[in-house]
Amino acid sequence: MPKRILTGTVTSDANAQTVTVSVERRFTHPVLKKTIRKSKKYRAHDEQNAFKKGDQVRIQECAPKSKTKRWEVLSA
Template identity: 35%
Template sequence: MIKKVRIVLGRVINNRMQNSAVVAVEKLVKHKKYGKFVKHTTKLHVHDSNNEANIGDIIAVKECRPISKTKSWILTSIIKKSNFIV
């Protein structure tokens, strides 16, 4: 049986670690009672081996084996670069 690989898009919110970045993934969820769509944000720790992701970039990440205690996602591509300069 082949496992389906999850790929999600998110925005880099922290890249101060070596070979790692924190990515915020947003999704819209419909409220059970009121039917209004509510925005939910999930933070993912991503392995970035070349330190190419900067704060504000939109990136694609895919699920992989656990690399450390919190990292189980890996950077696949940078969709859009940001103009944010530190």
């Protein structure tokens, strides 16, 4: 089964080798027929500390790296 790849914005780079990525998804409300925006934050592994706050990045699922990290940064 292929690993999921998501695109989002780095919202925090305060921790060593970890970035927090906010991923937004858009969908149409089934009753109101209005476009809804929802976002979710993921903690991702960043080996070289290369990404800073505000960067657009792609993240991919991986084996657990720590208690909260289940994703790793692919590229900008």
